[in-house]
Amino acid sequence: MGLHGGQFKTMRIPVETFHLGNGLFVTLSEDHTTPIVAVNLWYHVGSANEKAGRTGFAHLFEHMLFQGSAHVGSNEHFELIQRAGGTLNGSTWLERTNYFETVPSNELALALWLEADRMGELLPAMTQEKLDTQREVVKNERRWSVDNQPYGTMLEKMQELVFPPSHPFQHSLIGSMEDLSAASLDDIAKFFATYYTPDNAVLSIAGDFDSTDARKLVTDYFGPIRSGEGRPALPPMNLPPVFGSRLREVVYDNVSLARLFMAFRSPVFGSEKYYAASVASAVLGMRKGSRLHRSLVRERQIAADAGAFTLDLAKGTDILVVDVTARPETSFARLEEEVEREIDLIHREGVAETEVKRAIALIETDLLASLQSAGERADRLSMFATYFKRPELVNEQADSYRSVTTQRVNELISERFGEENRASLLYVPKEGVEPESVLTAAAGTG
Amino acid sequence: MVTALRPKPGPTRNYHFPNFLDEILPSGIRLVTAPVAKLPVVTVLVVVNAGSTNDPKGKEGVAALTAGTLLEGSKRFDGAELAEKFEQLGTSVESGADWDSAFIKITVLSGQVDKATKLLGEAISNPVFPEREIERAKAERLAEILQLETEPRGLADEKFSEFLYTEESRYSKPDEGSSESVSALSRKDVEEFYRSGYRSGSTTVIITGDISTEAARALVTRAFQDWPSGRAPHRPLIAAARTTRKSIHIVDKPDAPQSELRAGHVGLPRNHPDFFPTLVMNAVLGGLFGSRINLNLREAHGYTYGASSFYDWRRGPGPFVVSTAVQSEVTAPALREILLEIDRIRGERISEEELSLARDYLDGVFPIRYETTAAIASALATLVIYDLPADYYDSYRKNVRGVSADAVLQAARSHLHPDELQTIVVGDARVIRASVSDLNVGDMHVHSS
Numbered sequence: 001m002g003l004h005g006g007q008f009k010t011m012r013i014p015v016e017t018f019h020l021g022n023g024l025f026v027t028l029s030e031d032h033t034t035p036i037v038a039v040n041l042w043y044h045v046g047s048a049n050e051k052a053g054r055t056g057f058a059h060l061f062e063h064m065l066f067q068g069s070a071h072v073g074s075n076e077h078f079e080l081i082q083r084a085g086g087t088l089n090g091s092t093w094l095e096r097t098n099y100f101e102t103v104p105s106n107e108l109a110l111a112l113w114l115e116a117d118r119m120g121e122l123l124p125a126m127t128q129e130k131l132d133t134q135r136e137v138v139k140n141e142r143r144w145s146v147d148n149q150p151y152g153t154m155l156e157k158m159q160e161l162v163f164p165p166s167h168p169f170q171h172s173l174i175g176s177m178e179d180l181s182a183a184s185l186d187d188i189a190k191f192f193a194t195y196y197t198p199d200n201a202v203l204s205i206a207g208d209f210d211s212t213d214a215r216k217l218v219t220d221y222f223g224p225i226r227s228g229e230g231r232p233a234l235p236p237m238n239l240p241p242v243f244g245s246r247l248r249e250v251v252y253d254n255v256s257l258a259r260l261f262m263a264f265r266s267p268v269f270g271s272e273k274y275y276a277a278s279v280a281s282a283v284l285g286m287r288k289g290s291r292l293h294r295s296l297v298r299e300r301q302i303a304a305d306a307g308a309f310t311l312d313l314a315k316g317t318d319i320l321v322v323d324v325t326a327r328p329e330t331s332f333a334r335l336e337e338e339v340e341r342e343i344d345l346i347h348r349e350g351v352a353e354t355e356v357k358r359a360i361a362l363i364e365t366d367l368l369a370s371l372q373s374a375g376e377r378a379d380r381l382s383m384f385a386t387y388f389k390r391p392e393l394v395n396e397q398a399d400s401y402r403s404v405t406t407q408r409v410n411e412l413i414s415e416r417f418g419e420e421n422r423a424s425l426l427y428v429p430k431e432g433v434e435p436e437s438v439l440t441a442a443a444g445t446g
Numbered sequence: 447m448v449t450a451l452r453p454k455p456g457p458t459r460n461y462h463f464p465n466f467l468d469e470i471l472p473s474g475i476r477l478v479t480a481p482v483a484k485l486p487v488v489t490v491l492v493v494v495n496a497g498s499t500n501d502p503k504g505k506e507g508v509a510a511l512t513a514g515t516l517l518e519g520s521k522r523f524d525g526a527e528l529a530e531k532f533e534q535l536g537t538s539v540e541s542g543a544d545w546d547s548a549f550i551k552i553t554v555l556s557g558q559v560d561k562a563t564k565l566l567g568e569a570i571s572n573p574v575f576p577e578r579e580i581e582r583a584k585a586e587r588l589a590e591i592l593q594l595e596t597e598p599r600g601l602a603d604e605k606f607s608e609f610l611y612t613e614e615s616r617y618s619k620p621d622e623g624s625s626e627s628v629s630a631l632s633r634k635d636v637e638e639f640y641r642s643g644y645r646s647g648s649t650t651v652i653i654t655g656d657i658s659t660e661a662a663r664a665l666v667t668r669a670f671q672d673w674p675s676g677r678a679p680h681r682p683l684i685a686a687a688r689t690t691r692k693s694i695h696i697v698d699k700p701d702a703p704q705s706e707l708r709a710g711h712v713g714l715p716r717n718h719p720d721f722f723p724t725l726v727m728n729a730v731l732g733g734l735f736g737s738r739i740n741l742n743l744r745e746a747h748g749y750t751y752g753a754s755s756f757y758d759w760r761r762g763p764g765p766f767v768v769s770t771a772v773q774s775e776v777t778a779p780a781l782r783e784i785l786l787e788i789d790r791i792r793g794e795r796i797s798e799e800e801l802s803l804a805r806d807y808l809d810g811v812f813p814i815r816y817e818t819t820a821a822i823a824s825a826l827a828t829l830v831i832y833d834l835p836a837d838y839y840d841s842y843r844k845n846v847r848g849v850s851a852d853a854v855l856q857a858a859r860s861h862l863h864p865d866e867l868q869t870i871v872v873g874d875a876r877v878i879r880a881s882v883s884d885l886n887v888g889d890m891h892v893h894s895s
Contacts, residue, residue, distance in 0.1 A: 011486070033484050035459035036814050071450045075745055079736045083803050084455065085810010102814050109453035120448040136748025136773075143703045144751050144771045150596045208459070224447055256592045289533040294526060301582055304589040327585060328592050354534070361536030368487050369538075369553055372818040429596075 011368065013377055015392045016211060017385070022227040023199025026218055027381040027391040029206040031374065037207035039111040040100040040378035041119075042386045044202075045195035046093050047175075048168035048234060048315070056138065056175010057183055059092040061191055063134040065099065066090070070121035074130060077114050084110055087375075094159075094169050095314060096386055102375045105208035109217050112205075116221035119201065122192055128185055135180055142174050150255040151427055161249050162263050162319055162423045168234050169313065197228030204381040204391070207374035237316030241265060242421035250332075252430040257304060258332035259325045260339055261425040264416050266320040269312040270388055275400045276412040277310060281320050282359035283351050283409065284308040289358055291351070292324060295342055302330045302338050314387040320416070332428045340422075347417040350410035363401050461813040463839035464822055467659045471667060474646030474675050478826050479662040480654040482819060486556040488655035489819035490563050492570070493827050495678045496548040496643035498621040499762065502681075505635055506616070507623015511583055512639045513541050513548040518579035521572040525579050528569055537562045545621055546761045546831050548643075553820055556656040560665060567669025573640065580633045591625050595895065598699065599771070602706035602872040605893075609695050610712060610765055610868050615684045617762065646670075647677035650830045655819035685762040687712045692867045692888035697895050698875040705777040705873030709784055710767035711866045716759040716832045723857035724757060726849040729804035731755050731791050731858075732768055736803060738787045743770060749780045761832065766862070774874050778881035781869065785885065788867075791858045795851045808846045 016028040047058045068074040081088045086103035101111040146152040156172040163170035203222065205214055242265055267273035284291050285308025288298070292306035305325045310318055322343070326335040370376045377394070384393040466480035498509045517532075517539065518525035532539050535558040541550040550570060554562045594600045604620055611618035619627070651670065653662040714724060725733075732739035732755025743753040753770035768788075772780040816822050829838055869887050871878060872895070883890055 031484075034813055034817065035461050036817075070448070071452070075736065075741065079803065082734055082736055082807045083810075085807055085812070085814075087811060087814055104455075104458065104810050104813065106456035106458050107810075108456075110455065113448070113453050116448045133745065133748040137744055137751055140704070140749070140771070140773055141751035143773060148598055148702060148704045148706075148771070150593065221448060224449075254596050256594075256596045257589060287533060287538070288529040289526075294529075297586075298526060298582070301585070304586050325589075328589055358530070358533045362533055362538065365487070365536040365538060365553065365555055368485055368555060369818065369820070372485055372487065374817065 011398070012395045013371065015381065015394065017391060018215065020198060020219060020223055022223070022225055023197075024222050024225075025202045025385055025389070027202065027204045027385050028209075028211055028214055029204070029377055029381060030209065030211060031206065032208050035105045035208050036102055036374055037105045037108045037205060037209050038100065038102045038374035038378040039108070039115060040204045040206070040375065040382050041098060041115055042202045042382035043097045043196055044095070044200050044386050045097055046095045047171065047173040048094050049195065050171070053179055054183060054187060055171045055179040056173070057179070057187060057191065058097060059174060060134065060138050060180060060183055061188065062090045062092045062097050063138055064126065064131065064188060065118050065122065067130045067134065068125035069118040070124045071117050072114060072125070074125070077118070080110060080114060086111065092173065094173060098379065098382065100375055100379065102207075108205070108209050108214065112217050112221050115203070116225065119196060119198065119222065120225040122196065123189055126185060126188055131183070131185055131188065135183065139177060139180055142177070142180075146174055150253070151259055153251070153253075154261060154425065157249065157251060158261060158263060158319070158321070158425055161247055161425055162243070162265070164239070166235070167239070167316070168237060169316070194228065194231055198222060198225050199227045200231060202382045202385040204378040204385070206378035206381065234315070239265065239317045241415065242418065243423060244420055246419060247423035248426070249424070250426045250428055252428050255427050255429050257326050257328060258330065258335050258429065259323070259427045260335050262322045262339060262343070263423040263425070264320045264421050266310060266318045266416055267412075268316065268318050269310075269314040270393070272400075273412060274318060275404050276408040277318065277320055277416070279356060279359050279363070279401065279404045280351070280409050280412055281308040281310050282363055283355045284322060284346070286359060286362055291346065291355070292322065292342060296324060296338060300338065302327055302334060332426060336424065336426060343417055343422070346413060350413060351406065353406045356404065356406045356409050360401050360404065364398055367398055367401075463816060463825070464654070466826060468836060469663075471663070473667070473670065473673060475666065475670055475673060476650040476830065477663060477666050478650060478652045478830065479657070479659045480822055480826060481656070481658055482654060482822060483656045486656045487553065487819055488556050488559040488653065488657050489551065489553045489823045490559070490566065491652040491823040491827055492550040492566070493650045493652065493830055494548040494644050495648035496639070497543050497546040499545050499616050499683050500643060500678065500681050501616060504627065505631060505639075506619045506627035507587065508631055508635050508639045509543040509548060510622040511580070511587070511628070511631055512636045513543040513550070515575055515579055515583050515636065516541055516550060516570050516573050518583070519574045519576045520569040521574060522568065525576070528565070531565055532562065535562045535565075543621070545617070545764070547827070549827070551820070551823070559657060563665050564669045567666075568672070570644070571670065571672035575633055575636050575640070577633050580636055584628055584631060587622055587628050588625055590622075591628070598702065598704070598706040598872045601697065601895070602708050602870055605695065605697055605872065606708040606710070606767060606868070606870045607765065609870060610688060610710070612684065612686045612688045615686060617685055617764070618688070643678040645674050645676040645678055647675065649673065650827070652823045652826045652830070654822040654826070683762040685712065687866065690866045692865060694869040694871070694882060694887045694890050696875045696878060696890065696892045697870065697872045698892060699873055699895055700876065702774060702872070702874045704771045705774050705871050705878060706771045707777065707781065707869070707871050708767050708769055709781065709867055709869040710765050711863045711868060712763050713757045713766035714861060715761060715763050720857050720861065722845045723849050723853040724861050726801070726804045726808065726846065727791065727854045727857040727861075728755055728757055729808060730796050730800050730854065731787060734804065734807060738791070739768060739784060742783050742787060743772070743780055747776075747779070747783070749773065749776045774877045777871060777873060777878045778885060781882060781887065782885055785864065785887070788862055788864050792862055792864070795855050798851065801851050801854065805846055805849060809843045812843055
């Protein structure tokens with residue numbers, strides 16, 4: 001690194017890979033500018049892998065991974081990393097669960113050992129009491145981030161609306177209170193044995209380390225861990241490119257402003273078409289110069305805020321979401337109408353070259369700015385290795401974006417933004433709703 | 447089997463906070479440049495001594511409105527054109543005001559930094575504050591205020607400040623203004639605030655990333671050639687507590703599944719000589735995942751997803767606050783544990799274990815905090831805003847390591863005031879009321895929301 005003058009085209013982070021005999025896939029990326037190192041583990045398991053009646057289990061399990069292992073006490077993982085001057089956390093998503101630490105580079109061995117101990121020997125440390133406490137913590141997390149937070153149910157309701165019943169992405173990530181209550185130590189043991197195995201994980205190390213030393217540490221700590229005995233295959237996840245009809249749900253909730261989340265099925269993360277979809281989403285909703293902001297927030301002033309994003313799902317189908325919050329004086333019916341009109345317009349006429357260039361320029365800056373962080377580099381290496389077995393894709397992202405043409409964006413829009421591919425999740429303040437407008441809106445339900 | 451043998455740390459590698467050059471340009475603008483050439487990206491952060499504590503009385507929110515609409519139109523371009531021009535260059539742009547300063551920040555690839563900075567300098571030197579954009583920004587702020595009615599976290603924070611400081615204090619009102627004050631603001635107020643405050647003697651430009659000090663100097667000199675000279679007026683700050691008697695306020699939210707809880711009192715100004723002992727003391731009390739309050743409320747009792755305490759460091763004495771959200775039914779027991787932890791850290795010396803955890807963390811994590819150009823720029827802004835010495839970051843780790851268990855005890859006794867504690871609960875009064883009245887938390891006031 002150490003390039004000058006916007007030579008983004010040649011910007012490459014080094015990527016080395018190797019496998020251990022037990023199947024662990026390891027990626028390394030050295031950078032000696034700062035004496036810190038990031039360790040990042042992706043397990044290829046998420047809420048999609050949960051069985052019926054156990055929604056929220058993958059995430060509850062993530063909490064249990066901080067409760068100690070054979071040689072580590074309860075909460076000691078946190079303490080040892082913080083004592084070393086490191087930062088750490090974990091997160092759960094539909095398709096994966098990740099665990100990560102960034103530490104001073106002389107503490108790399110500690111971070112690796114802690115991860116190896118819980119990958120190898122978690123179960124001796126599991127107790128009913130710890131499970132009960134973390135169950136309460138997670139229930140409080142649900143109350144805090146979902147139940148007692150305006151629009152907090154968005155992801156859960158969106159999953160339910162846009163995926164067919166029994167599709168692995170259809171059920172709640174944080175889980176229901178009932179299912180959280182039902183989780184047992186036996187579930188923990190089975191989930192661990194099935195999914196938390198070296199052959200279902202990717203370990204990435206980015207930052208200030210010596211490759212030879214790191215290989216030895218990884219081999220010493222993770223080498224003795226036994227591979228898994230296979231995992232149940234996910235049911236088929238492929239879906240047609242469009243919903244096939246209008247989907248719509250109105251949620252009368254404890255919110256102050258109406259807010260519309262309009263979702264579209266879109267090409268899976270990492271595909272060539274995904275990059276066109278990602279650019280389309282930025283054209284629509286990234287920053288103040290975007291279509292929706294310019295039109296609905298600045299010019300027509302019916303919205304307080306407008307944005308768009310993709311969920312970045314790598315299996316079956318991705319979902320692109322347009323997110324517009326109404327101004328207080330805008331009725332929810334008007335909000336919906338105006339957003340529909342914008343989408344109709346873009347679907348009919350496509351977008352202009354300047355809009356595509358603007359979007360790509362903004363995405364490039366964000367991408368490069370984020371790669372400054374060792375933790376971010378490690379996380380992206382793990383992501384590309386987990387989904388595609390190709391961590392070097394981290395270096396191709398910018399090119400993939402840059403090669404998106406206006407024509408490809410417009411093809412994508414024409415294919416995916418039609419009426420047969422729109423799912424509206426509309427939040428409406430439950431107080432002060434005029435009955436008349438409810439009736440009008442209900443009549444429009446397809 | 448994974449080895450039971452815990453690894454020992456290797457030899458430490460030296461780390462220095464990035465070198466920076468701090469100078470006053472002939473125009474009077476202060477320029478701080480930290481060249482960091484890791485990736486071809488640059489952050490330009492303009493800091494103006496025109497934060498919310500400079501709001502004239504009755505005009506609360508004008509600092510935020512001014513900073514927020516600075517880029518909504520210049521003599522040459524309207525707001526939409528400015529957004530378009532910045533974004534075609536791939537520039538991420540942010541502007542706003544906090545208590546102590548106004549800021550405008552851009553991050554851009556180094557190949558575009560000249561154009562983007564020139565555009566920035568020209569725009570913020572010649573803003574026209576169009577009536578239409580001012581009114582739109584006001585309406586958006588009013589929408590935000592309305593959102594608070596259904597957003598318990600934000601509401602709890604706001605109510606806490608309101609009940610903590612005397613009505614005369616700027617800190618008692620939201621930094622971006624209340625619905626009354628914002629509704630009354632006019633284009634003229636914004637213009638006057640801009641004319642009086644945005645002046646070279648009150649402005650610092652911070653540039654970090656892939657750029658040389660020479661190039662940065664030439665760039666800022668050219669881009670800010672129209673920046674007016676002079677200094678922002680000084681406005682004295684009142685930050686007295688509303689009361690020194692402890693009390694509890696319940697903001698009633700019938701059927702709320704959780705109580706948002708805030709407990710605290712007026713804290714210390716950023717420049718207080720006890721900054722470091724207080725920092726370490728708070729890390730042990732509630733600043734870390736492994737702090738007493740979090741381990742107690744989350745890990746021992748499962749009352750919450752997380753609990754923390756912090757001093758909100760400002761030029762004036764910002765609040766000290768313990769903050770958490772707990773299941774409604776356990777509001778009283780959770781509050782009791784918080785009170786016990788405050789008493790305990792004032793009562794006896796912390797253990798060597800706890801001291802070393804806090805010190806080692808604050809010392810060790812130091813280099814991890816400055817990975818990005820934006821983070822380095824923000825650290826340099828802290829130096830400028832609080833007038834800290836140039837070697838502040840070079841001596842930071844030594845200062846942290848120098849804090850003893852006695853100093854922590856002293857800081858806890860001097861700077862935690864359980865007898866003056868103000869407690870705010872946003873939650874279901876029906877469930878909470880009786881149980882919290884058994885605690886010794888002062889007079890109870892119940893407010894309908």
